[in-house]
Amino acid sequence: MNSPFSTSGTSFSLFQILFTLMNFENQMFADTAPRENLVRRAAERGLSANPATHAIRKGIFNIDVPIGARFSQEEYNYVVLEKIENGVFKMECETVGEVGNFETGQLIPIDYIAGLETAQLTDLLIPGENEEDTEAFRTRYFNSFExxxxxxxxxxxxxxxxxxxxxxxxxxxxxxxxxxxxxxxxxxxxxxxxxxxxxxxxxxxxxxxxx
Structure with a gap:
């Protein structure tokens, strides 16, 4: 006659097997897959999650500053990318994501620039974006079938x-x-x-x- 302990042990083992199978199934299908598996599944359709990008801002100076010059503004640093017109330049936030979209005000040169008297961070030219959210990517994956x-x-x-x-x-x-x-x-x-x-x-x- 079997003891109640062996029956309980068998039931627990069956539960573990069923749980493992359900977890495996969830990882296989795109509607329940975690991000890593969703990315692999989407790659089969030539899709990839959109990466985080840098904000591009406008910098206004009293002189033409060197391309590549770096400035700080509050918590973040910005690098001079391209001249728009005399004293006006495109500035790229060195930190990716939406964090570079918001602050405006005085820029502080990280290295000395002769003749620099005023430096202001102004307009948002191209918004920085965070890495694509998993659920947004999942929705885009399913939309690709339609x-x-x-x-x-x-x-x-x-x-x-x-x-x-x-x-x-x-x-x-x-x-x-x-x-x-x-x-x-x-x-x-x-x-x-x-x-x-x-x-x-x-x-x-x-x-x-x-x-």
Whole structure:
């Protein structure tokens, strides 16, 4: 006659097996998979999670500062990327993500710059974005089954524009300016009116003016 202890032990072993099988099943399917497995599953469709990006800001100075010069503003550092006009430059936040989108005010040079008297961090040109959230990526994965993108169709344009840093959403219009044309309306990732810098970036992707 079996003891109650052996029966209890068998039941516990069966529970462990069932739990292991359920966990394995959850990891296999995209609707329940943890991030690591979801990324692997999405890669089969050519999808990857959008990485964190750097905020691009406007810096205004009393002189032309060197490209690559670094400045601090509160908690974060910014590096000079590109000249816009005399005394006005694109500045990239060295820390990725949304943290570089918000602060404005005086910039402090990390290294001495002769002749520098005023330095201000002002407009947000291209918003920085955090790494794509797991659930947002999961939704994008499932949406990819409903809208197949290939060269030149609406889904293709929407996917390509949506991947650009700083773009929060887009609407694509076929033949907006006549046959063979495409119209694109965007908002930035802070859901605000896009800067001219961001618009130029999208223009360069869709229809380069210097092509």
């Amino acid at each position: 809208s197949v993108s290939f060269g030149g169709n609406r889904a293709d344009y929407k996917e390509r524009v949506g991947k650009l840093p700083g773009v929060g959403g887009s609407r694509i219009y076929r033949a907006k300016y006549g046959g063979g044309t495409v119209g694109v309306t965007i908002i930035d990732s802070t859901y605000s009116k896009p800067s001219n810098t961001l618009i130029d970036l999208v223009q360069q992707l869709i229809d380069p003016l210097d092509a």
